[in-house]
Amino acid sequence: MKITAATILTVFEDMGLRSTRPRRLIADHLATLAGHGADFATDELWHDLQAADPHIGRATVFRAVDVLVERGVLARITFPDGSHCYRVCGPQAHHHHATCVRCRRVIEVSACLPQDMLRAIERATNFAVEGHSVELFGRCEDCRVADADPGKAL
Amino acid sequence: MKITAATILTVFEDMGLRSTRPRRLIADHLATLAGHGADFATDELWHDLQAADPHIGRATVFRAVDVLVERGVLARITFPDGSHCYRVCGPQAHHHHATCVRCRRVIEVSACLPQDMLRAIERATNFAVEGHSVELFGRCEDCRVADADPGKAL
DNA sequence: CTTGTCAATGATACGCCGTCTCATTTAAGC
DNA sequence: GCTTAAATGAGACGGCGTATCATTGACAAG
Numbered sequence: 506m507k508i509t510a511a512t513i514l515t516v517f518e519d520m521g522l523r524s525t526r527p528r529r530l531i532a533d534h535l536a537t538l539a540g541h542g543a544d545f546a547t548d549e550l551w552h553d554l555q556a557a558d559p560h561i562g563r564a565t566v567f568r569a570v571d572v573l574v575e576r577g578v579l580a581r582i583t584f585p586d587g588s589h590c591y592r593v594c595g596p597q598a599h600h601h602h603a604t605c606v607r608c609r610r611v612i613e614v615s616a617c618l619p620q621d622m623l624r625a626i627e628r629a630t631n632f633a634v635e636g637h638s639v640e641l642f643g644r645c646e647d648c649r650v651a652d653a654d655p656g657k658a659l
Numbered sequence: 660m661k662i663t664a665a666t667i668l669t670v671f672e673d674m675g676l677r678s679t680r681p682r683r684l685i686a687d688h689l690a691t692l693a694g695h696g697a698d699f700a701t702d703e704l705w706h707d708l709q710a711a712d713p714h715i716g717r718a719t720v721f722r723a724v725d726v727l728v729e730r731g732v733l734a735r736i737t738f739p740d741g742s743h744c745y746r747v748c749g750p751q752a753h754h755h756h757a758t759c760v761r762c763r764r765v766i767e768v769s770a771c772l773p774q775d776m777l778r779a780i781e782r783a784t785n786f787a788v789e790g791h792s793v794e795l796f797g798r799c800e801d802c803r804v805a806d807a808d809p810g811k812a813l
Numbered sequence: 814c815t816t817g818t819c820a821a822t823g824a825t826a827c828g829c830c831g832t833c834t835c836a837t838t839t840a841a842g843c
Numbered sequence: 844g845c846t847t848a849a850a851t852g853a854g855a856c857g858g859c860g861t862a863t864c865a866t867t868g869a870c871a872a873g
Contacts, residue, residue: 564852564854567831642788645786646786681821717860
């Protein structure tokens with residue numbers, strides 16, 4: 506399912522939030538990002554939006570991102586060094602991400618921890634597991650090619 | 660295997676780093692933390708160390724933590740909200756962590772993504788998977804009891 | 814032991830990133 | 844329109860990690 510600006514505006518609406526100019530701009534911009542499968546940092550998003558409206562506030566963008574993360578429209582992806590970025594994901598089925606450590610491209614992965622493994626962990630640790638995160642890091646095909654033949658790309 | 664101050668000092672030594680007073684203090688303190696299985700933030704560690712030596716520098720502690728994370732003596736545990744803490748883990752076998760969302764206690768979990776799942780992901784995505792992180796979040800037994808009977812504990 | 818050298822330190826300035834505050838604007842129901 | 848509370852935007856603030864740099868001290872050579 507493709508994420509459109511309308512989809513995102515509906516998410517705001519569903520939360521009882523008003524339809525405002527900044528939120529429309531954000532929805533538009535995220536819709537185009539979704540098309541490219543690109544990831545972004547919040548500050549970066551803010552700067553991009555300033556092209557459309559120089560007066561848009563930083564706090565406004567941060568607030569919107571928080572809402573969308575909570576609603577699952579955006580996924581927060583954390584790197585091993587503690588830095589992170591966001592990605593438009595939509596309220597789709599549960600999934601995880603594989604990130605290329607070279608170009609930072611993000612790919613969705615439907616695989617997940619097997620249910621019986623989770624249950625085994627609960628038994629072994631006496632924990633009630635309520636959530637989990639799985640991040641995969643590696644090299645995408647393009648970057649493997651580029652690494653093998655440095656003269657060709659980038 | 661129990662982590663001792665000597666173990667940690669050996670790690671510094673192995674990296675060609677000098678044996679200094681601050682590093683000895685850090686090693687000592689981490690050894691006691693390892694005994695309790697406690698987690699900590701870097702700034703917190705700094706404050707604790709100031710009890711032993713009021714002149715120890717913040718940068719020094721951050722530098723030491725970086726080294727030890729790189730060497731696997733410390734594991735960085737990231738929470739869904741982006742905050743994080745460290746935990747003494749030692750260069751043990753590969754493992755992951757389950758964290759109690761209520762008391763933040765951390766437990767080690769030996770379970771991991773099955774090899775064949777990783778291979779299936781590589782086939783499906785054309786990624787060469789080089790690393791991964793798995794974090795489990797839930798409630799430990801004590802906290803479940805405490806939640807069910809608020810009058811009793813904490 | 815003395816000395817020379819460079820890693821390491823510690824004090825602090827700095828910068829990023831996210832939050833908070835609050836006066837002003839604006840969406841939306843009447 | 845008018846009213847009212849939500850939302851905004853400008854900027855102050857704060858946490859946390861890094862950079863800078865003069866001083867200290869570890870360690871090896873003589």
